[in-house]
Amino acid sequence: MNDDISRVAALAEPVRRQLYRVVSQARGWVSREQAAQETGLPAHVAKFHLDRLAKAGLLEIEYRRLSGRSGPGAGRPSKLYRRTATEVAVTIPPRQYDLLSRILANAVVEARDSGTPTDAVALDVARREGTAEGERTDPSEERTPAGLCRRLADVGFEPETTPTGIDLSNCPFHAVAQQQTELVCGINLAYVQGLIEAMPCPSAHARLSPHPEKCCVTVDISESTAG
DSSP, X not given: OHHHHHHHHHTTSHHHHHHHHHHHHSSSOXXXXXXXXXXXXXXXXXXXXXXXXXXTTSEEEEEEOTTOOOSXXXXXXXXXXXXXSOOOOOOSSOOOHHHHHHHHHHHHHHXXXXXXXXXXXXXXXXXXXXXXXXXXXXXXXXXXXXXXXXXXXXXXXXXXXXXXXXXXXXXXXXXXXXXXXXXXHHHHHHHHHHHHHHTTOTTEEXXXXXOTTSOXXXXXXXXXXXX
């Protein structure tokens, strides 16, 4: 999320936005001279902003001699730019519709192959996705309610600690949840359960607790093991 915000901020500057559009629309690599010619900018100005876009992760760089020659007298390689494959999306509050799409797409395929109802498969896929997220936890990171909060925040649940556990203030799949509440709430629950189990955080237990202004899932923390 923070990286995406930085990339969007890099495009807030009109000159950078113009250069990014020129490079994005090109079929191949673009030199600073080509970009400068397309935009009417001085070459040194184009280079400055192109390098800023590259630093933000929006462009990649390659050095190559455009003449195709090599060896003495071939000249210095040119610095070339091309749009990266990085996708940038910023939503406030945080949403994870790409995650939901992946869960549902995989569920459709698995249900078709197995003959199992799609909604049941979706819960299993969501749990596996949560497990994969939990397994990405750094071994040195504390596997406690505080560590769990950080992982939930990374996904966009906006966790808030309470005297009895963790409230999830934001649903990452909000718009779809408004139309398919039962299915999406089940997916949320399965995802969080998978995350908890994979970390692991034995003091935590996820359950459904519908709320009109929050995620439908809450996490209870056992007093005996909360630590």
